[in-house]
Amino acid sequence: MSVGILGAGAFGTALAISIASGRTTVQLWGRSADDMAEQARQRRNPRYLPDAAYPDTLHPTADLAEALGCEVLLLAVPMQRLRDVLRGLDLPPHLPLVACCKGIELATGLGPVRLISSLKPNPAAILTGPSFAQDIAKGLPTALTLACADPLVGTALQHKLSTANIRVYYISDTLGAELGGALKNVMAIACGAAIGAGLGDSARAALLTRGFAEMQRMAHHMGARAETLAGLSGLGDLALTCTSELSRNFRLGLTLGRGESFDKGVTVEGAATARATLDQAKTHGIDMPITQTVVRLLDGTDLHKAMDDLLSRPLKEE
Numbered sequence: 001m002s003v004g005i006l007g008a009g010a011f012g013t014a015l016a017i018s019i020a021s022g023r024t025t026v027q028l029w030g031r032s033a034d035d036m037a038e039q040a041r042q043r044r045n046p047r048y049l050p051d052a053a054y055p056d057t058l059h060p061t062a063d064l065a066e067a068l069g070c071e072v073l074l075l076a077v078p079m080q081r082l083r084d085v086l087r088g089l090d091l092p093p094h095l096p097l098v099a100c101c102k103g104i105e106l107a108t109g110l111g112p113v114r115l116i117s118s119l120k121p122n123p124a125a126i127l128t129g130p131s132f133a134q135d136i137a138k139g140l141p142t143a144l145t146l147a148c149a150d151p152l153v154g155t156a157l158q159h160k161l162s163t164a165n166i167r168v169y170y171i172s173d174t175l176g177a178e179l180g181g182a183l184k185n186v187m188a189i190a191c192g193a194a195i196g197a198g199l200g201d202s203a204r205a206a207l208l209t210r211g212f213a214e215m216q217r218m219a220h221h222m223g224a225r226a227e228t229l230a231g232l233s234g235l236g237d238l239a240l241t242c243t244s245e246l247s248r249n250f251r252l253g254l255t256l257g258r259g260e261s262f263d264k265g266v267t268v269e270g271a272a273t274a275r276a277t278l279d280q281a282k283t284h285g286i287d288m289p290i291t292q293t294v295v296r297l298l299d300g301t302d303l304h305k306a307m308d309d310l311l312s313r314p315l316k317e318e
């Protein structure tokens with residue numbers, strides 16, 4: 001078995017290490033020939049996961065053909081870059097494509113599986129759920145969801161991508177899986193902002209829970225299954241990301257709450273996703289006040305003003 005991974009950032013590298021630890025051949029592709037040569041020399045990724053050594057069967061490469069020659073292709077690039085990456089690929093027709101990104105494309109409102117399916121005829125899946133790259137790379141236990149509309153392809157991928165420290169569950173609901181993974185990042189920004197501003201753990205719990213209600217509302221409207229949102233890819237990842245400073249989305253929220261600035265070079269999927277989701281919510285008439293508040297914070301609205309507006313909306317049933 002061989003697995004190709006496009007994107008040698010934190011997540012692509014962590015997955016490569018875990019999969020290759022089981023002696024599967026992994027071709028980890030990155031766009032910078034210099035970086036990939038350095039990874040091959042050091043047998044680790046000095047920029048993203050400097051402490052994790054590469055197993056023998058992990059091959060860092062800048063040659064796309066090596067990754068495209070594998071039996072499965074994982075796409076571990078940021079969501080807003082996925083279209084460009086896919087456009088540049090001349091793919092074998094039956095090669096399964098597994099999105100490993102979490103977000104909604106700003107220009108179209110599409111999640112990763114819908115985007116792949118709009119551009120390529122290949123079988124499309126998503127691997128998502130609560131997992132920090134640092135944890136996976138250390139060999140710590142994690143559980144993820146593999147969603148694929150075709151159960152034969154999906155269960156085959158489930159078995160191929162399960163490793164000693166990644167337990168993969170299969171579901172067919174790709175829409176629910178991509179919405180859960182995308183929207184939890186928006187809620188993590190909101191929770192980080194509340195903690196950063198000193199509003200306390202009770203406020204965070206309220207935002208997490210009412211944020212989950214927003215996620216369910218959007219998912220229900222789009223036709224996703226409620227059970228998917230309550231699983232690893234929704235509630236599971238929401239719980240992780242809203243409560244840990246390892247999350248970049250949560251950390252962006254912290255800086256918004258503290259009135260500090262955030263490094264623009266860091267991948268934070270929730271910012272573009274909040275805007276894309278708010279556009280969709282307006283189009284479809286879905287009430288998403290926390291998502292709206294996150295967009296206002298990103299646009300520079302004072303946190304206390306934004307929170308006052310959130311709390312002073314008309315009272316309603318839970």
Ligand SMILES: NC(=O)C1=CN([C@@H]2O[C@H](COP(=O)(O)OP(=O)(O)OC[C@H]3O[C@@H](n4cnc5c(N)ncnc54)[C@H](O)[C@@H]3O)[C@@H](O)[C@H]2O)C=CC1
Nearest residue numbers: 007008009010011012031076077078081101102132133267
């Ligand atoms: N880091 C984590 O713990 C986890 C990340 N994810 C998801 O994985 C996705 C990728 O995130 P990370 O790896 O963490 O980000 P990262 O910032 O660590 O790495 C992103 C990688 O994508 C590459 N890239 C960007 N644009 C590209 C392009 N046009 N062509 C080729 N390569 C390009 C960058 O060079 C970099 O190597 C995101 O959607 C994120 O939500 C999912 C689970 C865990």
Ligand SMILES: O=C(CO)COP(=O)(O)O
Nearest residue numbers: 129130131132247248249
């Ligand atoms: O998706 C993640 C954990 O499941 C990683 O979260 P961040 O992108 O916020 O770091």
